[in-house]
Amino acid sequence: xxxxxxxxxxxxxxxxxxxxxxxxxxxxxxxxxxxxxxxxxxxxxxxxxxxxxxxxxxxxxxxxxxxxxxxxxxxxxxxxxxxxxxxxxxxxxxxxxxxxxxxxxxxxxxxxxxxxxxxxxxxxxxxxxxxxxxxxxxxxxxxxxxxxxxxxxxxxxxxxxxxxxxxxxxxxxxxxxxxxxxxxxxxxxxxxxxxxxxxxxxxxxxxxxxxxxxxxxxxxxxxxxxxxxxxxxxxxxxxxxxxxxxxxxxxxxxxxxxxxxxxxxxxxxxxxxxxxxxxxxxxxxxx
Amino acid sequence: xxxxxxxxxxxxxxxxxxxxxxxxxxxxxxxxxxxxxxxxxxxxxxxxxxxxxxxxxxxxxxxxxxxxxxxxxxxxxxxxxxxxxxxxxxxxxxxxxxxxxxxxxxxxxxxxxxxxxxxxxxxxxxxxxxxxxxxxxxxxxxxxxxxxxxxxxxxxxxxxxxxxxxxxxxxxxxxxxxxxxxxxxxxxxxxxxxxxxxxxxxxxxxxxxxxxxxxxxxxxxxxxxxxxxxxxxxxxxxxxxxxxxxxxxxxxxxxxxxxxxxxxxxxxxxxxxxxxxxxxxxxxxxxxxxxxxxxxxxxxxxxxxxxxxxxxxxxxxxxxxxxxxxxxxxxxxxxxxxxxxxxxxxxxxxxxxxxxx
Amino acid sequence: xxxxxxxxxxxxxxxxxxxxxxxxxxxxxxxxxxxxxxxxxxxxxxxxxxxxxxxxxxxxxxxxxxxxxxxxxxxxxxxxxxxxxxxxxxxxxxxxxxxxxxxxxxxxxxxxxxxxxxxxxxxxxxxxxxxxxxxxxxxxxxxxxxxxxxxxxxxxxxxxxxxxxxxxxxxxxxxxxxxxxxxxxxxxxxxxxxxxxxxxxxxxxxxxxxxxxxxxxxxxxxxxxxxxxxxxxxxxxxxxxxxxxxxxxxxxxxxxxxxxxxxxx
Numbered sequence: 027x028x029x030x031x032x033x034x035x036x037x038x039x040x041x042x043x044x045x046x047x048x049x050x051x052x053x054x055x056x057x058x059x060x061x062x063x064x065x066x067x068x069x070x071x072x073x074x075x076x077x078x079x080x081x082x083x084x085x086x087x088x089x090x091x092x093x094x095x096x097x098x099x100x101x102x103x104x105x106x107x108x109x110x111x112x113x114x115x116x117x118x119x120x121x122x123x124x125x126x127x128x129x130x131x132x133x134x135x136x137x138x139x140x141x142x143x144x145x146x147x148x149x150x151x152x153x154x155x156x157x158x159x160x161x162x163x164x165x166x167x168x169x170x171x172x173x174x175x176x177x178x179x180x181x182x183x184x185x186x187x188x189x190x191x192x193x194x195x196x197x198x199x200x201x202x203x204x205x206x207x208x209x210x211x212x213x214x215x216x217x218x219x220x221x222x223x224x225x226x227x228x229x230x231x232x233x234x235x236x237x238x239x240x241x242x243x244x245x246x247x248x249x250x251x252x253x254x255x256x257x258x259x260x261x262x263x264x265x266x267x268x269x270x271x272x273x274x275x276x277x278x279x280x281x282x283x284x285x286x287x288x289x290x291x292x293x294x295x296x297x298x299x300x301x302x303x304x305x306x307x308x309x310x311x312x313x
Numbered sequence: 314x315x316x317x318x319x320x321x322x323x324x325x326x327x328x329x330x331x332x333x334x335x336x337x338x339x340x341x342x343x344x345x346x347x348x349x350x351x352x353x354x355x356x357x358x359x360x361x362x363x364x365x366x367x368x369x370x371x372x373x374x375x376x377x378x379x380x381x382x383x384x385x386x387x388x389x390x391x392x393x394x395x396x397x398x399x400x401x402x403x404x405x406x407x408x409x410x411x412x413x414x415x416x417x418x419x420x421x422x423x424x425x426x427x428x429x430x431x432x433x434x435x436x437x438x439x440x441x442x443x444x445x446x447x448x449x450x451x452x453x454x455x456x457x458x459x460x461x462x463x464x465x466x467x468x469x470x471x472x473x474x475x476x477x478x479x480x481x482x483x484x485x486x487x488x489x490x491x492x493x494x495x496x497x498x499x500x501x502x503x504x505x506x507x508x509x510x511x512x513x514x515x516x517x518x519x520x521x522x523x524x525x526x527x528x529x530x531x532x533x534x535x536x537x538x539x540x541x542x543x544x545x546x547x548x549x550x551x552x553x554x555x556x557x558x559x560x561x562x563x564x565x566x567x568x569x570x571x572x573x574x575x576x577x578x579x580x581x582x583x584x585x586x587x588x589x590x591x592x593x594x595x596x597x598x599x600x601x602x603x604x605x606x607x608x609x610x611x612x613x614x615x616x617x618x619x620x621x622x623x624x625x626x627x628x629x630x631x632x633x634x635x636x637x638x639x640x641x642x643x644x645x646x647x648x649x650x651x652x653x654x655x656x657x658x659x660x661x662x663x664x665x666x667x668x669x670x
Numbered sequence: 671x672x673x674x675x676x677x678x679x680x681x682x683x684x685x686x687x688x689x690x691x692x693x694x695x696x697x698x699x700x701x702x703x704x705x706x707x708x709x710x711x712x713x714x715x716x717x718x719x720x721x722x723x724x725x726x727x728x729x730x731x732x733x734x735x736x737x738x739x740x741x742x743x744x745x746x747x748x749x750x751x752x753x754x755x756x757x758x759x760x761x762x763x764x765x766x767x768x769x770x771x772x773x774x775x776x777x778x779x780x781x782x783x784x785x786x787x788x789x790x791x792x793x794x795x796x797x798x799x800x801x802x803x804x805x806x807x808x809x810x811x812x813x814x815x816x817x818x819x820x821x822x823x824x825x826x827x828x829x830x831x832x833x834x835x836x837x838x839x840x841x842x843x844x845x846x847x848x849x850x851x852x853x854x855x856x857x858x859x860x861x862x863x864x865x866x867x868x869x870x871x872x873x874x875x876x877x878x879x880x881x882x883x884x885x886x887x888x889x890x891x892x893x894x895x896x897x898x899x900x901x902x903x904x905x906x907x908x909x910x911x912x913x914x915x916x917x918x919x920x921x922x923x924x925x926x927x928x929x930x931x932x933x934x935x
Binding site: 053133135148 | 709784812901
C-alpha cells in the first residue's frame with residue numbers, strides 16, 4: 027500500500043509512545059543507573075564504573091544459569107518446533123472438528139503461568155501424581171524434588187505442554203493460507219506426500235516458523251513463573267534459569283548493582299540472539 | 314494422448330443431493346478427439362471448473378463415467394490419469410530453480426536424470442525459458458511463472474490431456490496476447506489434447522477448434538467458433554458470444570411466419586418452429602441493416618468502436634443493435650431496419666427451433 | 671489419514687491429562703489426597719470450591735485479577751488503535767524506528783523490570799492497586815496490540831478511507847463509525863492476546879501488589895507455601911483460573927488461526 031508522508035500521524039502515535047516510554051524508559055534508566063553506581067543505602071550513590079559488569083561476567087553462578095538456560099532453550103526448541111509442525115499437519119482443514127481442536131489446543135496458552143506450575147507440580151508428585159506415580163510404577167525411580175534428571179524431565183515436559191500449542195497454531199495458520207491449487211498441482215505432478223511437505227508446505231511455512239522460533243526462543247529465555255512454582259529452581263540450583271537467578275539477586279539480596287548489571291547483560295543477550303536468529307533465517311530465505 | 318469420452322456425468326458437492334439444484338454439474342455427455350484444442354466457456358459459477366476438476370481427477374463424480382481411450386478413469390487419481398493442469402494462479406515450487414520445477418513431474422515418476430536433462434532443455438527452448446533455467450523460479454514474473462506451470466505439463470511426453478483453468482487471469486493485458494498465441498503455437502507443434510477453461514470469449518474462440526458453452530451446470534452448445542457465431546443453439550449463447558451480443562426480440566409464430574410487433578420477419582428455421590412455447594427471434598447486430606422499408610425504428614445512440622460503429626435503435630419498445638461499417642452513413646432519428654433472413658433464427662423457450670435436445 | 675488423527679488425538683489427550691488431574695484433585699477431600707494415589711475422587715466433594723467462594727481473601731483475589739486484566743485490555747487496545755492506524759496508513763518521521771523500538775519491548779524479560787517497576791509505581795502512588803499491574807502490563811501488550819491491529823488494518827483498502835472523506839465524514843466519525851466495525855475481528859484478536867498475556871502473567875502482578883490488590887496468582891502461591899499441603903484448595907483455585915481463558919477462546923475460536931496469520935504474532 028502506498029502510504030502518504032504526514033508527520034501529523036505522530037499525534038495518533040503519541041499515546042502509545044508516552045505509555046511505552048513511561049513504562050520502558052524510566053525503568054531502563056533506573057537499571058542503567060544502578061548498574062554503574064555503588065550504594066550503601068540512604069540514597070547515596072557513588073560512581074562505580076564497570077565494576078558490576080565485570081563482577082557479573084566473571085560470576086560462576088551466572089555462567090551456570092546461562093549455561094542451563096541455553097541447554098533448556100535449545101532442548102525445548104528442538105522438541106517444540108518439530109512437534110508443533112507435525113501436529114499442525116495432522117489438524118483437519120475444515121469441518122466441525124476444526125473449532126473443537128483449535129479451542130482444546132489453545133487452552134494451555136490461557137492458563138496462568140503459576141497454575142501451569144501448580145498443575146505439573148500436582149501431576150508429577152511421586153506418590154499421588156499421575157505422572158510421578160506412573161513413572162515410578164514402571165520401575166524407574168522418579169522424584170523431581172530430589173533428582174535433577176527428574177526435575178529437568180518434568181520442567182521440559184511442562185514447557186512442551188504449555189507452549190507447543192503456540193507453534194501448532196502458528197503453523198496451522200500458515201498451512202491454511204496455502205492455496206488449494208498448490209496441492210492440486212502437486213497431485214497432478216505426481217508428488218509423494220514427502221515431496222508435498224518438502225517443496226510446498228515447508229517453504230510456505232518458512233515465515234511462520236521463523237516467528238515461532240523467535241517467539242519460543244525469547245519466551246523460553248525469560249521463563250520464570252512456571253519453574254519457580256514447580257521446582258523453585260531446585261533441586262539445589264539445577265533448574266535455576268536466568269530469570270530465577272535475577273529475581274533472587276534483585277529482590278532477595280539487596281545487591282542492586284550486580285542485579286542491574288545482570289539485567290542489562292541479560293536483555294542484551296536476548297536482543298543479540300534474536301537478531302542473530304532473525305538474520306540467519308532471513309539470509310537463508312534470500313538464497 | 315487420448316480421446317476423452319464423458320458419459321452421463323453428474324456432480325454435486327453435497328454428499329446427499331436432493332433436487333436438480335443441488336448439482337453443480339447437471340447430466341453431461343460429450344466426446345473429445347485426441348489432439349484437439351477445446352475450450353470450456355461460460356460465466357463464473359457455470360460448472361466449468363467443476364467439469365475440469367472431474368476430468369483431471371481432483372474431484373470424483375457423483376454419477377457417470379469418464380473414459381480415456383475407452384478406459385474408465387472415473388475413480389482414478391490425477392496421477393494415474395496422467396494429465397497436466399495449469400491453474401488460474403501460477404503454481405511454482407518456490408524453493409526450486411526453473412530447471413528443477415520443470416524436472417519435478419519427471420523425477421516424481423523416476424525418469425532417469427539424463428533423459429530429464431534433454432526433455433527439460435527441449436521444453437525450456439519451446440517456452441523461451443532457457444536463459445532463466447538456473448534461476449530461482451520465485452523470482453520470475455507472473456507470465457514466466459505461468460509458463461513454468463505449462464512447462465511442467467508439457468515435459469511429460471505421454472500426458473493424456475493438458476488442462477488450463479483460466480490461465481491468463483493474472484497476466485498483464487499486453488502479455489496475454491503473446492502467451493495466447495504461444496499456446497496456440499504449442500498446440501500445433503505438440504498435438505496434445507488441450508482443454509482450456511475461460512469466461513473470456515476472445516480467449517476461447519481464438520484458442521479452440523471446438524468451444525463448449527456452459528451455463529448453470531449444463532452444456533448449452535458445443536461447436537466451432539463459426540457455428541457458435543452463426544447458429545447459436547440457445548439465446549444464452551447468442552448473448553454471451555459476440556460483442557455486442559445477439560438481438561433477441563419477442564415474436565409470434567403464426568401460419569408459418571414469425572411476426573415481430575405484427576411485422577412479418579423471415580427466419581432461416583421457421584419451418585422447424587412448433588408454434589408452442591415462448592417464441593423469440595434472434596439476429597446478430599452484424600446481420601441487421603438500414604433499409605428503405607421494413608421495421609420502423611428510432612436511432613437512440615451511436616458508439617464508435619474503431620473500424621465500425623454500434624448503432625442502438627428502439628423499435629416498438631425494444632432495443633435493437635446493429636453494426637455499421639466505418640464510412641457508412643448513419644441514418645437520421647427515424648429509419649427502417651431489415652434482418653438478413655439467412656442469419657435470423659426463431660427460438661422457442663430459449664432454444665433454437667428444431668434443435669435436437 | 672487415519673494415522674494423522676491418531677497422532678492428533680494423542681496430543682490432545684496429552685494436553686488434557688494435567689487438566690483432568692487438576693480437576694480430579696479439586697474434587698477430593700484432603701484425607702483422600704493424603705491417603706494415596708487414586709485416579710478419580712472416591713469421596714466427591716465441593717468443599718474446596720465452597721472455601722474459595724466464601725473466603726473474601728480468595729474471591730477478592732479473583733476480582734482483583736479480572737479488574738487489572740480488563741483495565742489493561744481496554745487501555746492497550748484503545749491507545750493502540752490510533753497508533754496502528756497511523757502505522758498502516760502514513761509514513762512519518764521515525765516511523766520504522768519507533769515500530770521496532772515498540773516491538774523490542776516484547777523481548778524484555780519481565781524479571782528485568784520487576785525492581786524498577788516497584789520503585790516507579792511506589793513513587794507515583796499506584797503500588798498495590800490494580801492500576802499498577804494494568805499499566806505495567808501495557809509495556810508488553812501495547813506493542814503487541816499495535817502489531818496485530820496494524821496487520822489487520824493494512825488488509826483494509828485505503829479507498830475505504832477516501833470514500834468516507836469524500837462522503838463528508840470527519841476523521842473521528844469515520845474512524846468510529848466505519849473503520850472500527852470493519853476491523854472488528856482484528857480488535858477481537860488484539861483484545862484476546864492482551865487478555866491472555868495479562869491473565870497469565872504472574873511475576874509483575876505479584877510483585878506490584880501486596881495486600882489490597884492481591885491477584886489470584888499471588889493468593890495461590892500463598893496457599894502452596896504457608897498453609898501447608900492444601901492441594902485440593904490449590905487445585906480448585908487453579909481450575910477456576912481456567913474458566914475465563916476457556917470462555918475467551920470460545921468467543922474468538924473462528925479467528926484464532928486467522929488472527930495468528932494476519933496478526934503475525
